[in-house]
Amino acid sequence: MDIDPESVVDDVMRRWPATIAVFLANRMHCIGCPVGRMHTIAEACAEHALDRATVLAQLAAAAGRAHEAPR
Template identity: 55%
Template sequence: MTEPNITLATPVDGIMRRWPATIRSFLDHRMNCPGCPIACFHSVADACREHHVDAEAFLAGLRIRTAEAA
């Protein structure tokens, strides 16, 4: 199995749909992305900027969650 290719440019809606376990990562960082009507337009970088979350650290956490879900 290949490693998920999640980057800062990946839309958050696509991440949450493909790997539902990642929703916990968004909620743990108090990000309102799950259920947000504009999540399909926001990249990981956009969401992190809007919620004042360190993008690289958050991205690393998403990659861990997706690897665990595989």
């Protein structure tokens, strides 16, 4: 699963917990929101008036860091 505009917010946060920081940094109150189980990244960005490409890049970066091997 890749993170794309049609990815469901809750699925992204569950698969890549490090992405939670991105939602918080962008003042997206998606954590624990019942709508997050249905909202896509595209819908959440539109709802919060955020640039989708920027948020997707931030989420991808956070997910990549989440997969790095511990040092």
